[in-house]
Amino acid sequence: MRSNVFNKKEFVSNVKDNLKNLYRKTLDEANQQEIFQAVSTTVKDEIMDRWLATQQTFEKDDPKTVYYMSMEFLMGRALGNNLINLCAYKEVKEALEELGLDLSVIEDQEPDPALGNGGLGRLAACFMDSLATLGYAAYGCGIRYRYGMFKQKISDGFQVEVPDNWLKDGYPFELRRPEYCYEVRFGGNVRPEYGEDGSMKFVHENYQSVLAIPYDMPIVGYDNNVVDTLITWDAQAKEVFELDSFDKGNYEQAVAQENLARNLVEVLYPNDNHVAGKELRLKQQYFFVSASIQRALARFKKHHDDIHDLPEKVVFQMNDTHPTVAVAELMRILVDEEGLGWDDAWNITTHCVAYTNHTIMSEALEKWPIEIFQRLLPRVYQIVDEINRRFLIEIENRYPGNEYKKQKMAILWDGQVKMAHLAIAAGFSVNGVAKLHTEILMNQELKDFYDMYPQKFNNKTNGITQRRFLAHANPLLADWVTKHVGKGWITDLSQVAKLAPYAEDPKEQQEFMEIKRKNKIRLAKYIKEHNGIEVNPDSIFDVQVKRLHEYKRQLLNILHVMYLYNQLKSNPNMDFYPRTFIFGAKAAAGYRNAKLTIKLINNVAEVINHDPDIQGKIKVVFIEDYRVSNAEWIFAAADVSEQISTASKEASGTGNMKFMLNGALTLGTMDGANVEMYDEVGADNIFIFGMSAEEVIAHEQHKDYNPMEIYNNDPDIHKVLNQLIDGTFSANDKELFRDLYNSLLSNQGGKIADRYFILADFRSYANEQQKINSYYRNRKAWAKSAILNVAHVGKFSSDRTIQEYVDDIWHLDKITVKMDRI
Numbered sequence: 001m002r003s004n005v006f007n008k009k010e011f012v013s014n015v016k017d018n019l020k021n022l023y024r025k026t027l028d029e030a031n032q033q034e035i036f037q038a039v040s041t042t043v044k045d046e047i048m049d050r051w052l053a054t055q056q057t058f059e060k061d062d063p064k065t066v067y068y069m070s071m072e073f074l075m076g077r078a079l080g081n082n083l084i085n086l087c088a089y090k091e092v093k094e095a096l097e098e099l100g101l102d103l104s105v106i107e108d109q110e111p112d113p114a115l116g117n118g119g120l121g122r123l124a125a126c127f128m129d130s131l132a133t134l135g136y137a138a139y140g141c142g143i144r145y146r147y148g149m150f151k152q153k154i155s156d157g158f159q160v161e162v163p164d165n166w167l168k169d170g171y172p173f174e175l176r177r178p179e180y181c182y183e184v185r186f187g188g189n190v191r192p193e194y195g196e197d198g199s200m201k202f203v204h205e206n207y208q209s210v211l212a213i214p215y216d217m218p219i220v221g222y223d224n225n226v227v228d229t230l231i232t233w234d235a236q237a238k239e240v241f242e243l244d245s246f247d248k249g250n251y252e253q254a255v256a257q258e259n260l261a262r263n264l265v266e267v268l269y270p271n272d273n274h275v276a277g278k279e280l281r282l283k284q285q286y287f288f289v290s291a292s293i294q295r296a297l298a299r300f301k302k303h304h305d306d307i308h309d310l311p312e313k314v315v316f317q318m319n320d321t322h323p324t325v326a327v328a329e330l331m332r333i334l335v336d337e338e339g340l341g342w343d344d345a346w347n348i349t350t351h352c353v354a355y356t357n358h359t360i361m362s363e364a365l366e367k368w369p370i371e372i373f374q375r376l377l378p379r380v381y382q383i384v385d386e387i388n389r390r391f392l393i394e395i396e397n398r399y400p401g402n403e404y405k406k407q408k409m410a411i412l413w414d415g416q417v418k419m420a421h422l423a424i425a426a427g428f429s430v431n432g433v434a435k436l437h438t439e440i441l442m443n444q445e446l447k448d449f450y451d452m453y454p455q456k457f458n459n460k461t462n463g464i465t466q467r468r469f470l471a472h473a474n475p476l477l478a479d480w481v482t483k484h485v486g487k488g489w490i491t492d493l494s495q496v497a498k499l500a501p502y503a504e505d506p507k508e509q510q511e512f513m514e515i516k517r518k519n520k521i522r523l524a525k526y527i528k529e530h531n532g533i534e535v536n537p538d539s540i541f542d543v544q545v546k547r548l549h550e551y552k553r554q555l556l557n558i559l560h561v562m563y564l565y566n567q568l569k570s571n572p573n574m575d576f577y578p579r580t581f582i583f584g585a586k587a588a589a590g591y592r593n594a595k596l597t598i599k600l601i602n603n604v605a606e607v608i609n610h611d612p613d614i615q616g617k618i619k620v621v622f623i624e625d626y627r628v629s630n631a632e633w634i635f636a637a638a639d640v641s642e643q644i645s646t647a648s649k650e651a652s653g654t655g656n657m658k659f660m661l662n663g664a665l666t667l668g669t670m671d672g673a674n675v676e677m678y679d680e681v682g683a684d685n686i687f688i689f690g691m692s693a694e695e696v697i698a699h700e701q702h703k704d705y706n707p708m709e710i711y712n713n714d715p716d717i718h719k720v721l722n723q724l725i726d727g728t729f730s731a732n733d734k735e736l737f738r739d740l741y742n743s744l745l746s747n748q749g750g751k752i753a754d755r756y757f758i759l760a761d762f763r764s765y766a767n768e769q770q771k772i773n774s775y776y777r778n779r780k781a782w783a784k785s786a787i788l789n790v791a792h793v794g795k796f797s798s799d800r801t802i803q804e805y806v807d808d809i810w811h812l813d814k815i816t817v818k819m820d821r822i
C-alpha cells in the first residue's frame with residue numbers, strides 16, 4: 001500500500017499473521033469480528049509508517065498547529081474510510097474476495113465510534129479529514145466516552161435507548177499513550193501566598209484530581225502520507241488504589257478519585273442544540289480542555305523557550321462554547337505556572353483562541369450557575385471574574401454610563417457564567433457557520449458584540465468530506481463522476497462543475513438514474529432486513545434524516561403525509577406518484593415532544609402501510625438507529641432531501657450538503673446553508689418554500705402569529721390536526737398525541753403555540769411537494785436537475801471550509817510528508 005503500491009499477497013499474508021497473533025486462529029476458524037480486527041490491524045500497521053513520518057515532519061518543520069477542541073467527534077467507521085484515503089479500497093476488496101471474504105461484511109463488524117450527537121460532532125470529523133488531506137498539522141481534542149451516543153431501538157413505535165458499549169471488542173484504530181498523561185484538578189480552595197520579596201501567588205489546595213490519559217486515533221489524509229491525530233482523553237484515578245491500605249483517609253480519597261474518573265468519561269450527553277446544565281458536564285469540559293492545553297503547551301515548549309511566541313505556533317479553535325473554559329485555563333497556566341503578568345498572559349491568550357458559534361437558540365446557550373462553577377473550579381473562576389471585571393471596564397470606556405450594555409454583555413451576570421460572552425471577549429475570531437447564520441449573529445443575536453468588535457466576526461460556511469460521503473458511500477456514482485471529470489474531485493470538489501454539460505445528455509441522464517435506482521435497491525434491502533417493510537425502488541425516496549428536534553420540523557413532514565393520505569383516501573385516482581417517506585432520527589432521552597413525534601411517525605406508518613385503499617402508493621419508513629454508517633447508504637439512495645427547519649433556526653445544516661453531493665433535490669426553507677445551495681444550484685433545481693428568516697424573526701418580535709386562525713380556516717389542516725386526537729393513528733387512544741396537538745394550538749407554560757410555525761408554512765410546503773410530484777414524472781428534467789445538483793456542490797466540501805479557516809483565522813503552514821524519512 002505504501003505510495004499506492006499495493007501488494008495483495010503481502011496484505012493477505014499479514015491478515016493471516018494478525019489472526020494468528022491476535023487469536024491463534026486460521027482464517028477458517030475465525031469469525032467475522034476477528035477477521036475485522038485482523039484486517040484493521042493490518043491497515044493500522046500500514047498507517048503507522050505514515051503517522052511516524054508525519055510526526056517526524058512536525059519535529060523537523062515545526063509547523064503552526066491547530067488544536068480543534070470539541071466535546072464531540074462523530075467519526076463513523078474508520079476501516080473503509082482509511083482504505084479510501086490510503087487509495088487501497090478496491091485492492092483490499094479484491095484481495096479479500098480471493099479469500100472468499102466480503103469487505104462490506106467486514107466493515108459492518110466495526111462499531112460506529114459515536115462520540116457525538118449530530119451535525120456539530122460530524123462537522124468536527126469532516127474537518128479532521130480535510131485538515132489531514134490538505135496537509136495541515138492538526139490535533140482534534142475530545143473525550144473518549146465509554147458510552148457514546150445511545151443505540152436506538154424502536155419498540156411498539158417508541159424509541160428505546162440502549163447503551164452503546166462501543167469498546168467491548170476493543171477498538172483497533174486507537175493507541176493508548178500513558179506517557180503523555182496530565183493531572184486535572186477539581187474543587188478545593190485557593191489561598192494567597194506571599195513571598196519574602198512581597199510577591200503574591202495563589203495556591204490551589206484540598207482539590208481532587210484525576211489523570212487524563214490520551215488515546216490517539218490516526219486521521220489519514222487522502223493519498224498524501226499525512227496522518228494527523230485525534231486525541232480522545234480517558235480519565236484515571238491518580239492515586240493507585242491500594243487495597244491493603246487501612247488508613248481511612250486514604251481509602252476514601254482513593255475511592256472518591258476512582259469514582260470521579262469513572263464518571264467523568266462515562267457517557268456523552270445525548271442532547272443536540274440543548275443544554276442540560278449538569279455539573280458533570282462542566283467537569284467533562286474542564287477535564288478535556290485542561291488536558292489538551294497542557295499537551296499543546298508541552299509540545300510547544302519542546303521547541304521554544306519563549307512562551308510569548310505561542311500564537312505563532314498554536315491556535316485553539318473552540319467548537320461551540322463547550323470548550324470555552326479554555327480561555328480561563330490558558331490564562332491560569334500562563335499566570336500561575338508560567339509566571340506571566342496578567343496583560344502579557346491576556347495578550348497571548350487572545351491571540352491563540354478562536355470561537356465558532358453554532359446556534360442562536362436560547363436553549364442551547366451555555367450558562368453555568370456561578371455557584372457550581374466556583375465550587376468546581378475555584379481558581380479558574382477567579383480568573384473568569386477578573387476577565388469579566390476588565391471587560392466591563394472596556395464596555396464602560398466604550399459606552400460611558402451605559403448600564404444596559406453591561407448587563408447584556410457581561411460574562412458574569414445574574415448568578416451565571418455566560419460562556420458565549422467569555423468566548424467572544426477572548427477570542428480573536430468569532431465565526432458563524434453559514435452566510436445567513438453569520439448575518440443573524442451580527443445583526444441580531446450578537447449585535448452588541450459585533451458593534452464593539454466588528455473585526456472579530458467572520459463567516460465560514462460548513463462543508464462535508466466528499467471522501468466519506470461520495471467516494472466511500474456511493475461507489476457507483478463516484479465512478480461515474482470520475483469517468484467524466486477524472487479523479488481530481490476527490491481532493492478538489494470544485495472540479496465536479498465539469499459535469500454540468502452531461503446534465504443535458506439523455507444517455508448520461510439514463511445512466512445517472514440507473515445508478516440512483518441501484519442505490520435505492522441497496523437501501524430497500526436494508527429496510528426490508530431491518531424494518532420488514534417492502535418498499536418500491538421506483539417510488540420517490542423522500543428522506544428526512546437528522547436529529548429529532550422541533551425546529552427541524554419532522555412534525556411538518558409527517559402531518560403532510562397524513563394530509564396526503566386523506567387526499568388519496570377521498571380521491572383514489574388523483575395524480576399521485578408513488579412515494580416512500582423515509583425518516584431517521586434520534587431524540588434526546590428526555591425530550592418528550594421529540595419522542596412523541598417518533599411514535600407518531602411509526603403509528604402513521606403502521607396505518608398507511610397496511611391500508612389497502614392506498615395500494616402501496618405511500619410507504620412510511622422509520623429507520624432505526626440513524627448513524628453515520630447507515631447515513632452513507634441513505635444519502636446515496638435519496639431522491640428528495642427534506643431540509644425544512646423553521647427559517648433562522650438551523651445554523652447551517654450539513655445533511656443538506658451530503659444529499660446534494662449524492663444527487664438528491666432539496667426541498668427546503670431559506671435557512672442555514674440551504675440559502676447558499678439555492679445560490680449555487682439555481683432556482684430551477686431546488687424546491688423552496690415557507691417564510692423567510694426575516695419574516696419569522698418579525699413574527700417572534702411582534703408576537704402576532706396565531707396558528708388557531710389557520711386551523712379554523714383551512715379544513716385540510718383542521719382535519720389533520722384533529723386526527724391527532726381522534727384516535728385515527730393511535731388505535732383509538734385519543735390522549736396519546738394530545739401534547740403534539742396542544743403544542744401547535746395552545747400556549748402553555750412559557751411556550752407559545754406552534755413556535756416553529758408549522759401551520760404557517762404548511763400550505764406552501766404542500767404546494768412544493770405537489771410540484772415535486774409532477775416534476776418527477778418528467779424523468780429527463782429530474783435527472784438533469786439531479787446531475788446539476790452534483791455539478792454545483794463544489795462549494796460544500798469541508799476542504800473549502802478548512803482552507804478558509806486556514807487563510808482567515810489559523811494561518812497554518814502546509815506540510816509535505818516524505819516516506820523516505822523513516
Ligand SMILES: *Cc1c(COP(=O)(O)O)cnc(C)c1O
Nearest residue numbers: 118119546627628631653654655
Ligand atoms: C450529517 C449528519 C448529521 C447532521 O445532519 P443535519 O441534517 O445537518 O442536522 C447528523 N447525524 C449524522 C449521522 C450525520 O451524518
